[in-house]
Amino acid sequence: xxxxxxxxxxxxxxxxxxxxxxxxxxxxxxxxxxxxxxxxxxxxxxxxxxxxxxxxxxxxxxxxxxxxxxxxxxxxxxxxxxxxxxxxxxxxxxxxxxxxxxxxxxxxxxxxxxxxxxxxxxxxxxxxxxxxxxxxxxxxxxxxxxxxxxxxxxxxxxxxxxxxxxxxxxxxxxxxxxxxxxxxxxxxxxxxxxxxxxxxxxxxxxxxxxxxxxxxxxxxxxxxxxxxxxxxxxxxxxxxxxxxxxxxxxxxxxxxxxxxxxxxxxxxxxxxxxxxxxxxxxxxxxxxxxxxxxxxxxxxxxxxxxxxxxxxxxxxxxxxxxxxxxxxxxxxx
Amino acid sequence: xxxxxxxxxxxxxxxxxxxxxxxxxxxxxxxxxxxxxxxxxxxxxxxxxxxxxxxxxxxxxxxxxxxxxxxxxxxxxxxxxxxxxxxxxxxxxxxxxxxxxxxxxxxxxxxxxxxxxxxxxxxxxxxxxxxxxxxxxxxxxxxxxxxxxxxxxxxxxxxxxxxxxxxxxxxxxxxxxxxxxxxxxxxxxxxxxxxxxxxxxxxxxxxxxxxxxxxxxxxxxxxxxxxxxxxxxxxxxxxxxxxxxxxxxxxxxxxxxxxxxxxxxxxxxxxxxxxxxxxxxxxxxxxxxxxxxxxxxxxxxxxxxxxxxxxxxxxxxxxxxxxxxxxx
Numbered sequence: 001x002x003x004x005x006x007x008x009x010x011x012x013x014x015x016x017x018x019x020x021x022x023x024x025x026x027x028x029x030x031x032x033x034x035x036x037x038x039x040x041x042x043x044x045x046x047x048x049x050x051x052x053x054x055x056x057x058x059x060x061x062x063x064x065x066x067x068x069x070x071x072x073x074x075x076x077x078x079x080x081x082x083x084x085x086x087x088x089x090x091x092x093x094x095x096x097x098x099x100x101x102x103x104x105x106x107x108x109x110x111x112x113x114x115x116x117x118x119x120x121x122x123x124x125x126x127x128x129x130x131x132x133x134x135x136x137x138x139x140x141x142x143x144x145x146x147x148x149x150x151x152x153x154x155x156x157x158x159x160x161x162x163x164x165x166x167x168x169x170x171x172x173x174x175x176x177x178x179x180x181x182x183x184x185x186x187x188x189x190x191x192x193x194x195x196x197x198x199x200x201x202x203x204x205x206x207x208x209x210x211x212x213x214x215x216x217x218x219x220x221x222x223x224x225x226x227x228x229x230x231x232x233x234x235x236x237x238x239x240x241x242x243x244x245x246x247x248x249x250x251x252x253x254x255x256x257x258x259x260x261x262x263x264x265x266x267x268x269x270x271x272x273x274x275x276x277x278x279x280x281x282x283x284x285x286x287x288x289x290x291x292x293x294x295x296x297x298x299x300x301x302x303x304x305x306x307x308x309x310x311x312x313x314x315x316x317x318x319x320x321x322x323x324x325x326x327x328x329x330x331x332x333x
Numbered sequence: 334x335x336x337x338x339x340x341x342x343x344x345x346x347x348x349x350x351x352x353x354x355x356x357x358x359x360x361x362x363x364x365x366x367x368x369x370x371x372x373x374x375x376x377x378x379x380x381x382x383x384x385x386x387x388x389x390x391x392x393x394x395x396x397x398x399x400x401x402x403x404x405x406x407x408x409x410x411x412x413x414x415x416x417x418x419x420x421x422x423x424x425x426x427x428x429x430x431x432x433x434x435x436x437x438x439x440x441x442x443x444x445x446x447x448x449x450x451x452x453x454x455x456x457x458x459x460x461x462x463x464x465x466x467x468x469x470x471x472x473x474x475x476x477x478x479x480x481x482x483x484x485x486x487x488x489x490x491x492x493x494x495x496x497x498x499x500x501x502x503x504x505x506x507x508x509x510x511x512x513x514x515x516x517x518x519x520x521x522x523x524x525x526x527x528x529x530x531x532x533x534x535x536x537x538x539x540x541x542x543x544x545x546x547x548x549x550x551x552x553x554x555x556x557x558x559x560x561x562x563x564x565x566x567x568x569x570x571x572x573x574x575x576x577x578x579x580x581x582x583x584x585x586x587x588x589x590x591x592x593x594x595x596x597x598x599x600x601x602x603x604x605x606x607x608x609x610x611x612x613x614x615x616x617x618x619x620x621x622x623x624x625x626x627x628x629x630x631x632x633x634x635x636x637x638x639x640x641x642x643x644x645x646x647x648x649x650x651x652x653x654x655x656x657x658x659x660x661x
Contacts, residue, residue: 071406085448104439114438121405122438126429132395133430136402143358143384143408163425166395173390326474328498 011226016287019029022064022221023280026297029080030277031304032089036079036096036110039308040256045096049110051077054251059084061224062151062234065232071119076111077183077250078123081153086118091244091309095210099314106317119148122166128158131167133182138178142239146309149235150178151228157188158243159202168243172209177235180226182245184193189254190262203231206243218248219274253277282294334515340373340510342484347374347489348409351381360396361413362452364468370415371451373415375414397423397448401430403483404446409495412448417466417504424469431500432475447494448635449503452480453594454631454642456508463631463638465595467504467543471571472603477525478571480504482546484514489523496522504571526573534564535653536609537588540579540605543567544644545592551582552648559658571601573624579605580612587618588655592648597625604619620657624651 002009014022028191033053039045059080063072068086074141075082080094087103095102096110098107103112121137124130128262134152141148158164182202193200206213212234216227225248226306231242253260260268284294337345338382352500363370365378365388378386386532389396392530393414420427428449434444471478477499481487487505492559493649494501498536531546537548546567553563564582582588589609591602602623609621627641 034637073402102439104437104441107439109438112437114441116438116441121402121442122434124429126425129398129425129429132426133402133405134393136404137406138405140403140408143403157474162422163394167389167393167398170392170399172397228469282627287539301379321439325436327477328435330441 011223014222016284019284019287020223020296022060022225023284025060025084026277026280027297027300028089028303029056029083030057031057031300032093032307033079035304035308036093037252037256039096041072044312045110046098047109048076048253049096049151049192049256050077051252051256052077054271054275055185055218056080056245056249057218057221057224057280058153058181058248060177061218062153062181062228064225064227066149066151069119070148071121071137071150071179072153073121073130073137073150074123075127075130075155075158076123076125077155077175078111078113078143081319082102082113082115082120082123085115085120087113087120088304089113090310091115093307093311094314097314098316099311100315100317100321103312105321105325107321122240130154131158131164132170133175135167135171135176138176139174141164141177142174147236147257148177149232151181152178153181156182156184156186156187156202160196160204165330168205168209168241171241172211174198175239176237179231179235179240180241180243181228183248184245185248185250186253190258192262201245203243203245211241213243213244213278215245216247218246219276219279221276221280287310334516336513337516339344339484339485339505339514340371341517342488343373344375344377345412345504346488346495347379348377350495351385356407356409357411358385358387359410359411359413360389362389362391362415364388364564366412370575371396371507373510374413375535384565387424388441393419393423394426396480396549397598398430399424400446400553401426401434401539402445405434405442409445411447411495414448415452416455416462417452418464420448420450420461420466426472427476427500427502428473431467432473433495435499436475440606443498443499444500445498446500447503448500450505451507452504452509453599454508454638456523457633457635457638459633460630465593467502467571468595468600470502471601476572477501478504479525479569482509482531482543482567483597484512484605485516485520486523486529487574488516489520490525492495492522493525497525501525506562509544512547526570526575528575528578529567530564531567533598534562534586536561536586537563538579538586539565539590539652541565541592542571543594545594548643549592549648550646550653551599551645555645555649556652563651563652572605574608574613576608578608581607582612584616587616589617589620589621590624590648590651590655592624592643594643595626596628597623598628600625615660619655622651622655629647
């Protein structure tokens with residue numbers, strides 16, 4: 001193991017069909033969240049809403065490197081990976097609206113997107129606490145020998161909390177099939193990395209635990225997929241964890257209540273020029289022609305509007321849902 | 334019927350359930366090669382191998398979280414805390430993980446996990462190692478909390494806890510591990526949430542659990558020589574709480590004293606008192622009193638520790654206050 005990440009291997013270009021699939025997912029996530037922000041402003045979505053806008057290439061590239069049956073676990077900024085892992089736009093939007101048709105019957109909300117049939121083990125609200133949990137899912141896979149891989153996503157802010165280190169330490173000790181993916185979006189809420197950590201590369205934390213690491217930008221979804229595929233293969237074939245830092249940027253504030261005054265408009269605009277969604281769209285337009293991409297966008301638009309309509313028209317959950325979701329079996333308090 | 338120590342009964346339960354279901358495994362500090370800090374898991378590594386009896390480093394948050402994640406995807410972990418005091422650094426995994434997974438996933442995931450270990454005082458181990466953690470955990474919906482007092486209950490309830498589809502926190506006691514008791518040969522899982530009348534009596538109900546059941550029995554013997562006949566309800570399970578058995582007893586005796594380790598502020602005793610006054614108000618002939626630890630951190634000094642802990646003498650005095658009220 002060297003003290004610098006391995007050199008970037010050449011990444012073969014995606015087929016137009018595959019790029020279409022990746023772009024469509026990224027576009028869907030972007031548009032769903034833009035509509036979610038609008039609904040939030042209208043008071044139709046409550047609580048916290050942490051948008052993923054700008055980071056879509058991470059979730060989509062990561063899930064593209066997986067097989068069906070693999071697991072993902074993430075933080076409260078979870079809409080992107082939920083959609084990328086296969087959750088329907090309807091189930092996500094209805095959950096945001098707190099409706100009974102939501103993925104978690106309206107009990108979880110924005111931060112707690114769960115989708116058992118697609119291996120989405122949740123968005124979790126306590127920074128870093130889900131990292132041991134992800135190691136646990138990977139532990140189960142190794143215990144059963146089922147060949148599944150777990151992806152664990154977290155922000156660079158989580159690298160300072162104890163649960164990150166305990167989860168990583170045990171995953172390394174027991175050689176669990178898990179990939180730890182730091183989505184370094186440069187700010188833990190309003191605090192830049194330079195004021196929260198003694199090093200600027202979070203993948204360096206891998207060194208102390210004796211695991212492989214990687215670090216790259218998320219400008220190109222194809223690069224994300226290929227670089228993460230190497231880590232996923234290492235987990236699946238060698239049962240070895242990897243620590244990856246994917247350098248990304250959120251275009252919106254930490255949550256809807258954050259005007260993001262801790263960074264300049266120029267900085268944000270600079271990152272928007274590297275928007276992975278636009279990049280993918282441009283590549284696709286070159287490959288397929290602008291009309292084909294316009295048609296794809298229109299298709300996404302219809303799906304998003306359908307999801308919003310579905311969420312608005314769905315019923316609220318009844319109080320009868322509370323007891324059976326607190327305990328699995330009967331329980332008399 | 335055989336005579337087993339409490340620790341042997343727990344071990345038997347774990348062994349039987351691990352033989353019955355290969356999804357069950359034991360994980361914790363020193364559970365394997367060391368044979369268990371309190372020898373509860375003695376011989377289990379040799380029996381089941383390192384795949385299913387797993388020694389961990391000192392990382393309670395980490396391995397508690399691993400248990401929760403493994404339970405979510407279908408395994409049935411038994412996570413041992415060397416003592417429940419150390420669960421404080423894993424509290425988040427229990428409070429925000431185990432207790433919440435089912436609800437925040439809208440019922441898509443369950444968390445069939447057992448957290449277990451010795452709880453409460455343990456003879457002069459000082460303030461940081463003497464906590465009665467059940468009071469913290471019993472307030473949390475989504476968790477079940479069990480605290481048996483006898484080897485038979487320890488075995489039957491451990492089997493039930495392992496088979497349960499929800500998180501069960503199993504409170505043992507270092508001072509009970511060597512206690513002997515009769516255990517039926519064919520004992521199967523007991524139902525969680527059922528109290529046991531440990532002694533029949535007429536004049537006052539003592540509601541208690543875990544080690545304090547034995548203290549209450551000692552107090553009962555002393556009270557009997559003074560002509561006071563107490564009934565002892567051993568709760569066994571703190572959440573769910575068998576209020577039916579408690580209320581039935583109080584309706585018979587008309588008096589109630591709650592005895593437990595841990596501080597008097599809030600907690601299980603306050604919960605029992607609330608339920609009894611709500612559900613049996615017209616039957617009560619005296620206020621419900623509690624015998625708890627004194628409201629201070631546990632001192633090291635042996636004499637002071639005994640003073641802080643509930644003792645039979647304090648139980649006797651408290652029962653007498655309750656029983657003699659209204660008799661001039």
